[in-house]
Amino acid sequence: MTLSPSSPADAVIAHLKSLQREENRAGMARFGIETATALGISNAELRRIARAIKRDHDRALALWESGVREARLLASFTAEPKVLTVETARQWAGDFNSWEIVDSVADLFVGARLKGILIPEFAVDEREFVRRSAFAMIAVSAVHLKDEPDDTILAWLALVEAHAGDERNFVKKAVNWALRQVGKRNACCHRPALSLARALAARQDRSARWIGKDAVRELTSAAVTDRLKP
Incomplete structure (x- = not known):
């Protein structure tokens, strides 16, 4: 066919x-x-x-x-990102049942410029894959939205800090992904992201500690620091 x-x-x-x-x-x-x-x-x-x-x-x-x-x-x-509505995005999020679907749709939601509404809303949602989608959108935005003000990206670090204790595997990995991508965005974002990563690495709960240590490892690597040098 x-x-x-x-x-x-x-x-x-x-x-x-x-x-x-x-x-x-x-x-x-x-x-x-x-x-x-x-x-x-x-x-x-x-x-x-x-x-x-x-x-x-x-x-x-x-x-x-x-x-x-x-x-x-x-x-x-x-x-079509330009005609995707918030209502449809919420409906699709309610159907999420796999990290693969979440991460694919995150590209669409960011392309539809719905991140400002959906990221804070989905981050506080208790459903595992809906919450993952918030942090997938942060990661996608940090990488692809070059014209987005850094202050917008950095503001989402508060959500990383707030939900780093979620031990569910697909949330924990997405929170870590978001933190690393924010830190690798540019030199301006690197410092606050690394500072948060170090703070999380020092926490007692296992999820936050893993997220922080893994992010510190990447954000202090030669590959990252060399790329971000003026």
């Missing part, structure tokens, strides 16, 4: 099912990917499909509603 920008959601899903690879699902599970609805298609293949079908927001909404792992990833790749 040949897909094109005019292909409807049901045709895209039928094509995905024709590519199903049961043997790949076990490998995905080993990486902590939720495979209950997975077809076993690689992200590289999904990116190729996304390039063929291009962006179509209504189709992306229908792909997401299918619940299929690969269809939801395609939805995140092909939704």
